[in-house]
Amino acid sequence: MQASRARLFKEYKEVQREKTADPDIQLVCDDSNIFKWTALIKGPSETPYEGGVFQLAFAVPEQYPLQPPQVRFLTKIFHPNVHFKTGEICLDILKNAWSPAWTLQSVCRAIIALMAHPEPDSPLNCDSGNLLRSGDVRGFQSMAKMYTRLAAMPKKG
Amino acid sequence: MEENEGRAMTCVSSDLQDSNCCPICLGPVLQESYLDKCFHKFCFNCISRWSKVVASKHHSPPSSVKCPLCKTENFSMIYGFDGSYFRRQYMNEDSGDRFTLSRAQRYRLQCYYTEPGILEDIFDITRYWKSQKYHQPNCWIQTWLKREIQALIQEEDVDIIVHHILGVTSASLSWREQKCHVLSPEKKQEEFKMAVSEAARPFLASRTSRFVYEVQLFLASGLNIEAYDAVYMQRLGWSAPGIDTQASQTELVDRNTVTSYLYIFDADCDGNE
Numbered sequence: 001m002q003a004s005r006a007r008l009f010k011e012y013k014e015v016q017r018e019k020t021a022d023p024d025i026q027l028v029c030d031d032s033n034i035f036k037w038t039a040l041i042k043g044p045s046e047t048p049y050e051g052g053v054f055q056l057a058f059a060v061p062e063q064y065p066l067q068p069p070q071v072r073f074l075t076k077i078f079h080p081n082v083h084f085k086t087g088e089i090c091l092d093i094l095k096n097a098w099s100p101a102w103t104l105q106s107v108c109r110a111i112i113a114l115m116a117h118p119e120p121d122s123p124l125n126c127d128s129g130n131l132l133r134s135g136d137v138r139g140f141q142s143m144a145k146m147y148t149r150l151a152a153m154p155k156k157g
Numbered sequence: 158m159e160e161n162e163g164r165a166m167t168c169v170s171s172d173l174q175d176s177n178c179c180p181i182c183l184g185p186v187l188q189e190s191y192l193d194k195c196f197h198k199f200c201f202n203c204i205s206r207w208s209k210v211v212a213s214k215h216h217s218p219p220s221s222v223k224c225p226l227c228k229t230e231n232f233s234m235i236y237g238f239d240g241s242y243f244r245r246q247y248m249n250e251d252s253g254d255r256f257t258l259s260r261a262q263r264y265r266l267q268c269y270y271t272e273p274g275i276l277e278d279i280f281d282i283t284r285y286w287k288s289q290k291y292h293q294p295n296c297w298i299q300t301w302l303k304r305e306i307q308a309l310i311q312e313e314d315v316d317i318i319v320h321h322i323l324g325v326t327s328a329s330l331s332w333r334e335q336k337c338h339v340l341s342p343e344k345k346q347e348e349f350k351m352a353v354s355e356a357a358r359p360f361l362a363s364r365t366s367r368f369v370y371e372v373q374l375f376l377a378s379g380l381n382i383e384a385y386d387a388v389y390m391q392r393l394g395w396s397a398p399g400i401d402t403q404a405s406q407t408e409l410v411d412r413n414t415v416t417s418y419l420y421i422f423d424a425d426c427d428g429n430e
Binding site for chain 1: 180182183184203206207210214223225227228314
């Protein structure tokens, strides 16, 4: 069996076994393709994303874990390091700081950490980055909160 | 940010540290390999592949690789540990350029898989000691030792080890100082065996006693290397490494496949279990 498949299968078993271990992350593998995963992550508390549930799409390369998975937000999110249209994420561990010891689960944890600690100096969403860089934290938070409500929370009534 | 990543990373590693899992394939560790600074454990194949991936991102191969778990810079990996003996590969070492044994060295290595004693009727070790032939210096011993040790530890640069073992050998044969203790041949031989074993064991591990035997055999022969090889191989029924006949070619290839690199280490491991 191909190394990437074997490793993903191990991760799959681990996810099944530890379903309740991290209530903030729910990783699901595609029914027919072990290289396609989706994750639901909860917006971290005390951030404008609190209360929202964000969907991530993972595309795992054949060379995984020697190469990082490609991850993007499917749920719209207003965050300096996430492309507003494509959901692309700017995170060093998904690029040059990748280590094969990371798992899909730990990548989710890193993304949650990124949500709580934006890096406005390397923005993919310039509007969002500029708000933070100019010191308009309130402006940033209200925009982010609005999009969380619009896109990441179940519609009421 | 950096801190958070660090935390996420250690979570993974602490989960894995308890078990015998390789952090890269998440499976049981195959061919345990350790990074030289942080001593994190990986499968040999996993960590080699990863260091190749890292190297491919640079123009020239970097001399160090960050540990996937703790980011410590490591310069080599240590593997093939069998209880007393290990191998080491440096990160910038091109595995294609690694030392490969010459045909003569392969033949020497294969001698260690034969039963000892098949040449004793030709080269009489006991008589060597009894007749005190050891007082005559052997001018081929250094070259012979170098080839032998290169074959046994499969490294090219063995000069220091050769120098060390040669020093001990000639000292215990009193080539240098001719102060003749009146020792019985048995006692003299025992002393020699002890001294050379002690010198060689850190490098040759489980092969030491056979090595000491082979040294005595070579000394007892009084032959130069070529002649010695010819006699040895004739007795074993092999053709000489110098003769490039079709038959010897295929024979060597055959033998080569049997004594592949891994097999050599498996054999060592088996011996220790």
